[in-house]
Amino acid sequence: MVPTTTRGLFATLDAASGREDELEQLLVGARSIVEAEPQTTSWFALRMGRGEYGIFDAFPDDAGRDAHLGGGVVAALGEHADLLDGEPHIEKVDVIADKITSGNVTKGLLLRLSIKEAHREDAATFLRNGKSIVEQEPATINWFAIRFENGDHGVFDVFPNSAGRRAHLMGKIPQQLAAHGLPWLGGLPHMSFADVLADKITTA
Numbered sequence: 001m002v003p004t005t006t007r008g009l010f011a012t013l014d015a016a017s018g019r020e021d022e023l024e025q026l027l028v029g030a031r032s033i034v035e036a037e038p039q040t041t042s043w044f045a046l047r048m049g050r051g052e053y054g055i056f057d058a059f060p061d062d063a064g065r066d067a068h069l070g071g072g073v074v075a076a077l078g079e080h081a082d083l084l085d086g087e088p089h090i091e092k093v094d095v096i097a098d099k100i101t102s103g104n105v106t107k108g109l110l111l112r113l114s115i116k117e118a119h120r121e122d123a124a125t126f127l128r129n130g131k132s133i134v135e136q137e138p139a140t141i142n143w144f145a146i147r148f149e150n151g152d153h154g155v156f157d158v159f160p161n162s163a164g165r166r167a168h169l170m171g172k173i174p175q176q177l178a179a180h181g182l183p184w185l186g187g188l189p190h191m192s193f194a195d196v197l198a199d200k201i202t203t204a
Contacts, residue, residue: 004041004060004098004100005041005042005058005059005060005095005098005100005144006059006060006061006094006095007058007059007060007061007062007064007065007092007093007094007095008056008057008058008059008065008092008093008094008095008144008146008156009055009056009057009065009068009069009090009091009092009093010054010055010056010090010091010093010110010146010148010156011054011055011056011088011089011090011091012048012052012053012054012088012089013052013053013054013055013077013084013088013089014051014052014053014084014085014086015051015052015053015083015084015085016082016083016084016085017051017085019082019083019084020051022080022083023053023080023083023084024047024053024197026076026077026080026083027045027053027055027197027198028045028197028198030045030072030073030076030198031043031045031198031199031200033071033072033073033076034057034068034073034200035200036072037064037067037068037071039059039060039061039063039064039065039067039068040057040059040064040067040068040200041058041059041060041064041100041200041202042056042057042058042100042142042144042199042200042201042202043055043056043057043058043199043200044056044057044105044108044158044196044198044199044200045196045197045198045199046108046194046195046196046197047194047195047197048192048193048194049192051085054110054192054194055073056108056110056144056156058095058098058144065092069090091148091149092148092149093146093147093148093149094146094147095144095145095146096124096127096128096145096146096147097127097128097130097131097143097144097145098131098142098143098144098145099131099134099135099140099142099143100142100201100202100203101141101142101201101203102141102201102203103141103160103201104160105141105142105158105159105160105196105199105201106159106160106161106195106196107158107159107160107161107162107164107165107193107194107195107196108156108157108158108159108165108193108194108195108196109155109156109157109158109159109165109168109169109191109192109193109194110154110155110156110191110192110194111154111155111156111189111190111191112148112152112153112154112189112190112191112192113152113153113154113181113184113185113189113190114152114185114186114187114188114189115151115152115153115184115185115186116184116185116186117151119183119184120147120151120153122181122184123153123181123184124145124147124153126176126177126180126181127145127153127155128145130143130145130155130173131143131145133171133172133173134157134168134173137167137168137171139159139160139161139163139164139165139167139168140157140159140164140168141157141158141159141160141164141201142157142158142201143155143156143157144156144157155173158196158199165193
């Protein structure tokens, strides 16, 4: 099960006080930039909470990710630094499994798991095997099993609506993680819900 994408980025952004609407407009407008980046195959601008925003994107390889990091979205954020409260926090991730289909998406979910070093391969295997489960979830439009640079593992996925996200959370992967994966954890899981402001999804 070779993933379509192998590299990703997750960026978190805090809006400056009173500049939330302007930052959202910037993120929505960035879609036209990534449309011109053939190696940015999946891209999602996210509202994570009050004044909190994010971007998740995925690429076939390191070259695609490097091209994006040197491209227009990062430049636009730098040119409009006054919209932000502090610098963007950008993390590189490896994509260890993915499901990419087409469809309208409005909701997202990021699950981040701190994994004990001795169990990181167990977690990676579990997530790779999860692809066969999400393939049977029609409302899980895109799903990325990811590994962060610090050894954390997790999942980012998107859905057409809240019902699709809720169905995924009630599905087999969370049940199996609770049943088998708790000894792997080095800390409490961190789950973030998101609204998808804009997206680019490229299917094979």
